[in-house]
Amino acid sequence: MKRSTVNILASYIDSLHPIIYINHFDFKVIDDTIAQIAVNTKCIEFNNALGAVDFKTKSPMYECDLEHFLRLVMDDGFEHETFLVLKDVHGELNNPKIIALLKRIAENNLYNDNYEATILIVSEIVVIPRELENYITVFDIPLPAISEIHSLIRTFTNDLGISVDEDVINDIAISFKGLNEFQIRQILNLAYQDGGCIDKDDKQLILKEKEQFIKKSGMLEIVNFTETIDDIGGLENLKEWLERKAKIFANLDKAIRFGVDVPKGIMIIGMPGCGKSLTAKATASLFEIPLVRLDVGRLLGKYVGESEGNMRKALRLAEAISPCVLWIDEIEKAFAGIGGEGSGNDVTTRLFGQFLTWMQEKENTVFIVATANDISRLPPEFLRKGRFDELFFVDLPNGEERRKIIDIHLKKRNKWNKSIDSIALIKETKGFNGADLEAVIKDTIERTFIEGKTTITTEDLMKSVKDTKSISSTLKDEISQIKDTVSKIDIKPASIPEKTL
Numbered sequence: 377m378k379r380s381t382v383n384i385l386a387s388y389i390d391s392l393h394p395i396i397y398i399n400h401f402d403f404k405v406i407d408d409t410i411a412q413i414a415v416n417t418k419c420i421e422f423n424n425a426l427g428a429v430d431f432k433t434k435s436p437m438y439e440c441d442l443e444h445f446l447r448l449v450m451d452d453g454f455e456h457e458t459f460l461v462l463k464d465v466h467g468e469l470n471n472p473k474i475i476a477l478l479k480r481i482a483e484n485n486l487y488n489d490n491y492e493a494t495i496l497i498v499s500e501i502v503v504i505p506r507e508l509e510n511y512i513t514v515f516d517i518p519l520p521a522i523s524e525i526h527s528l529i530r531t532f533t534n535d536l537g538i539s540v541d542e543d544v545i546n547d548i549a550i551s552f553k554g555l556n557e558f559q560i561r562q563i564l565n566l567a568y569q570d571g572g573c574i575d576k577d578d579k580q581l582i583l584k585e586k587e588q589f590i591k592k593s594g595m596l597e598i599v600n601f602t603e604t605i606d607d608i609g610g611l612e613n614l615k616e617w618l619e620r621k622a623k624i625f626a627n628l629d630k631a632i633r634f635g636v637d638v639p640k641g642i643m644i645i646g647m648p649g650c651g652k653s654l655t656a657k658a659t660a661s662l663f664e665i666p667l668v669r670l671d672v673g674r675l676l677g678k679y680v681g682e683s684e685g686n687m688r689k690a691l692r693l694a695e696a697i698s699p700c701v702l703w704i705d706e707i708e709k710a711f712a713g714i715g716g717e718g719s720g721n722d723v724t725t726r727l728f729g730q731f732l733t734w735m736q737e738k739e740n741t742v743f744i745v746a747t748a749n750d751i752s753r754l755p756p757e758f759l760r761k762g763r764f765d766e767l768f769f770v771d772l773p774n775g776e777e778r779r780k781i782i783d784i785h786l787k788k789r790n791k792w793n794k795s796i797d798s799i800a801l802i803k804e805t806k807g808f809n810g811a812d813l814e815a816v817i818k819d820t821i822e823r824t825f826i827e828g829k830t831t832i833t834t835e836d837l838m839k840s841v842k843d844t845k846s847i848s849s850t851l852k853d854e855i856s857q858i859k860d861t862v863s864k865i866d867i868k869p870a871s872i873p874e875k876t877l
């Protein structure tokens with residue numbers, strides 16, 4: 377474990393943090409860290425599976441439950457400087473007796489000069505009972521920085537006696553960002569076994585394995601996509617804004633040194649099926665950074681405080697992977713029920729507050745793209761200036777935009793030809809969204825194929841248009857609700873008005 381981590385943990389203990397929650401999965405790593413700090417300190421360990429165990433040898437000492445254990449050892453702090461190391465006890469942290477015992481130890485630690493016991497809870501799942509919020513400090517082992525990743529790779533290759541170019545190390549080190557030491561070593565091993573060396577080609581393997589780790593953590597999802605900004609028909613204002621920000625991301629280091637603020641993110645609100653998700657993907661492709669999706673529903677845990685712990689982990693992971701685009705799809709659903717009655721809503725309200733604070737304070741290179749259809753139920757503070765760089769409204773495509781969308785989808789399938797009468801199509805597709813237009817094209821191509829034709833005509837397209845029920849007819853009420861809500865807020869149109877095009 378890095379020296380700095382040991383120092384930070386030691387300083388927490390010295391500055392009277394009575395309960396330190398160490399959020400980590402690898403108990404061996406944590407034991408080593410604690411052992412380095414506990415030179416003159418008695419360590420007493422409780423393991424949820426075995427009861428009291430000897431901290432040094434790990435052999436079971438006596439079987440007991442956590443309550444018993446705490447009662448037995450709580451007064452040790454009057455005799456020696458003591459660490460009470462509790463492993464995997466997150467499931468017990470909803471038990472009022474356990475909470476009361478932990479609180480008593482914590483209060484002794486803080487207010488009794490003759491008492492010197494610190495509780496170290498070690499678990500991969502963070503559960504913080506409300507009653508202990510003021511006593512618990514969560515200690516996250518920081519993920520390795522680029523320079524540390526460099527030295528990890530160098531140590532690994534030196535140990536094996538293989539030489540690797542500095543260029544290669546620089547190149548692959550960036551791909552390891554967001555992973556912990558253990559995971560980095562595991563992937564390096566895999567790469568070495570694969571080809572007997574470490575070279576540039578291993579980057580793909582690293583990215584694939586990294587994706588697996590991030591997937592397994594269940595907090596964030598890496599989204600693979602092929603869409604680019606050219607796949608979006610219309611939304612010229614929004615695209616131009618993104619293209620400007622892309623210049624900052626392309627030279628992030630330089631821009632920051634020049635004094636440019638790192639872009640925080642955008643909120644895209646508007647009609648369903650009009651290119652909001654498409655824009656999230658195109659942003660990542662334009663900025664040339666990975667796209668990761670935050671699914672708030674997935675963060676909800678069954679223990680008290682677990683959801684907040686998960687949110688913290690997810691945001692930390694996003695920071696570690698950064699620069700990246702963090703996409704929150706249908707944000708109004710993710711944070712539905714905020715401020716309402718009931719314990720579920722309580723959790724959502726807290727998660728929302730946590731997310732807002734993070735956004736407000738964030739000084740990292742995570743670019744947020746939040747998308748939403750209807751924001752009438754979102755609290756107004758979310759849209760306040762300073763959180764997002766800009767809010768954009770995506771309306772149903774105007775005529776010129778519909779023409780562009782039709783062209784894009786025909787060209788994508790190699791079926792565009794000069795004879796297609798776009799004016800006629802524009803007239804007949806009023807009220808269609810991008811997804812409707814895409815469906816028209818797919819439908820036409822399928823039909824013409826079945827009919828044995830080789831090219832597509834305006835009439836073929838018209839037939840599909842007539843057979844398609846547009847969003848404006850199927851979701852009439854939702855659409856007027858969205859229009860009504862956005863008319864009340866300060867928001868930029870994503871499109872340029874038709875006549876000025």
Ligand code: ADP
Pocket residue numbers: 607608609610611647648649650651652653654655747781784809810811812814
């Ligand atoms: P939403 O706004 O609900 O997120 P999506 O971006 O997922 O909608 O759009 C669904 C599909 O419709 C896209 O994958 C794309 O094929 C098509 N589409 C929607 N809007 C556009 C657009 N402006 N340009 C090109 N295709 C579009």
